[in-house]
Amino acid sequence: KNIAILAGDGIGPEVTAEAVKALDAIAETFGYQFQYNDALIGAAAIDATGNPFPEATEESCKSADAILFGAIGDPKYDNDPNAKVRPEQGLLKMRKNLGLFANVRPVSSYDALLPISPLKENIIKGTDFVVFRELTGGIYFGEPRGRSEDGNTAFDSCVYSKSEIERIAHLAFKAAMNRRKKLTLVDKANVLATSRLWRETVKDLSSQYPEVELDFMFVDNAAMKIIQNPKDFDVVLTENMFGDIITDEASVISGSLGLLPSASLGLKSSLFEPIHGSYPQAAGKGIANPIGAILSAAMLLEYAFDLKEECQIIKDAVNSALNIGYGTEDIFPDEGKSTSEVGDFISQ
C-alpha cells in the first residue's frame, strides 16, 4: 500500500513523523509494508516552488492509496491581506481537486483527561459523537469572491447544490445507522437560503433511513448545546463553515485540540489529518502533541484500508498512554513528555 505523506508547516512534520512510526509498528507486527511518498504543501511548498499545492504533490496524492497530512499555515501570511499566495490555498485546492467532500471528526471524552477539560466531569464523561462536515463547498469555495474595483467592498459567496448535500448526507445517515441512530443537522435555516436547501434535502433523504431520528438545530443553538449537553449528540451533519467552528469548539470536550483526528473522504481519494493547525509557536520545540496525528493514522487504517483490528490496536495504545499519564505538556502540564517520546511509547 502506497501512502502520500504531506507533512506541511509548523508542527506538521513533527507530528506526522510520529504517525508514520505508529504505521510502521503496525506493519512490522502484521508483516506488511507501507510505501511512503513525501510531498510538499503549504508554506513549505510556497518557499520551494511558489505554489502551495504543486502539481507533483497532486500527482502523488492521486496515485496514493491514502494520504496522511500534517498541518499548514504560517503567521507571515496571516496578517498580510494582500499576500497573493497563501498556504491555506494549498489546503483548499487539495480538498477541491481531490474531491474530499466529507470531513469526519469524531469527538469523545477521555477519562484520564477529565481533569484538564474546562468542562465539568458530569457534563462530558461518556461523550461520543461524530461530526460530518461538508468540505468542498459553501463559502469556502463559492464564486464570486473578492474585492470591488475601488477595494472598498469585499464579498464571498456561499453556494450549495442538492447533489453536494445528498452525497455527504448519505454518509452521515449510514454512520448513524451504525451508531445510536440519531442525526442532527446544524444550519441557519431561519436566515440562509443555502441552509433551507440543506434542511429540505436532508428531510427528503430521511425517508430512506426511517430508523434514524433526524432533528434540526440552528448553529447558534448548537454552539451552546455542544457545551451544555455534549452527550445528546450522536451524528452531527453540517456545512463547511459551521463545521469548522463547531468541531474546534467541540475539541474542548476531549481536553486538547492536539488529540483529535479527522478523515476527509472523496470518491477516489481519502486523506487523514489531525484537526489542529500548524501551531508555529511550538514548531521545533518537541512539545507538539502527536496523538491527533497518530489517531489520524488509525483512521487511515480503518477507512482507507479496512484494517479495523489494526486501527483498534493504535487506539488502545493511545488510551494506555493517557491512562498512565504519559503525554505532552498540553495534556499533562506537570510531567509533559516530548513529541517523540510519546510517539515511541505508543508505537512500542
Next chain:
Amino acid sequence: KNIAILAGDGIGPEVTAEAVKALDAIAETFGYQFQYNDALIGAAAIDATGNPFPEATEESCKSADAILFGAIGDPKYDNDPNAKVRPEQGLLKMRKNLGLFANVRPVSSYDALLPISPLKENIIKGTDFVVFRELTGGIYFGEPRGRSEDGNTAFDSCVYSKSEIERIAHLAFKAAMNRRKKLTLVDKANVLATSRLWRETVKDLSSQYPEVELDFMFVDNAAMKIIQNPKDFDVVLTENMFGDIITDEASVISGSLGLLPSASLGLKSSLFEPIHGSYPQAAGKGIANPIGAILSAAMLLEYAFDLKEECQIIKDAVNSALNIGYGTEDIFPDEGKSTSEVGDFISQ
C-alpha cells in the same frame, strides 16, 4: 420618554412584561414616567397583518426614544423551507430599516451561578467581556441570495464595505478604552475575502487608538478559546454570523441564555433585547427567565437615556436575587420561581 415595546412571540411577551415592571419601578423611585407604545412584530404580526414588521411598527420605533424587544420565532415556520413570510424576516428588516448596526453583548460570570455552569469554576470565575457583533451586514443581508431556477442550487452572499466595518470598529475601540484596553477581532481571514477586509480596516483604524492592544483570532480558534480561557477576552469585535454563533456559545459562561441582555445601536435608534429566542416550548408556562429582558431594560437606561445610576440599581437588584437563589428553574432547578415572581422580586 417614549419607549416602543415589541414583545413578539413565544416567551417574548412574558419576559418583556417583567422588564417593563423594572422600568416602572425605576420611574416611580426617581419620579419620572415612561410612555410605552406596544407594536406588533414576528409571527404575532404575521398572524394579524401578514407582515412580520408592519409599517405601523416601524413608525412606532422611529418615533420612540428607545425600543424594548422580546423575541420572535415560531416553529411552524422553521421546517417549512417554502414559507414565503417568516418571523425572522421581521427582525432582520427591523435591524436593517432602523440601521441598528452594532449589537453589544456583555458576557460575565455570576458567582451564585457557578454551580450550574457546565464549565469549571476556575475557568469562568471573573469572566467579563463584551462582544460587538455587526448586525446589518454580512451574509444576513448580502445580495444575491436565493435559489437557481430549477431549485437545485441555493446561494447566499456575504458582503462588507469598509465604512460598515469602520463604524462598529470605532465603537469597539472606544469601549476597549473604557475597559481593559484589549480588542480581539474574530474573523476567518485565511479563507474569506470579507474577513481580509475586516482585518485590514481594523488594523488601519488601530493607529487612532494606540493604547488599545489589538489582536486577531480565527473564528474556529475563538470558538475554542472562549470556552478554555474566557477571562482572556475584553472586547471582541466580529461580523454578523460569527457574532451570532459565539455569543450564544458564550452564554454558557453565565449559566443560562436566559440571563444575557443586548443592545443594538444605530445612529438614530437603539433597541434592547435579551439574546435568547422565543423558546416556544416554554411559552405561557410562567417558567421563562425574565432576567435577560430585565437587564436589557437596564442597558436601555444606560445606553439610550444615559441613566447610569438607574441602570446600576437594576443590575444590583438582579445580583441580589441571584445571590439568595431567587430565580426561575433554568438557573435554580430545585426551587424555581415563576417569571412574574422573579420580576416582582427584582422590581420591589
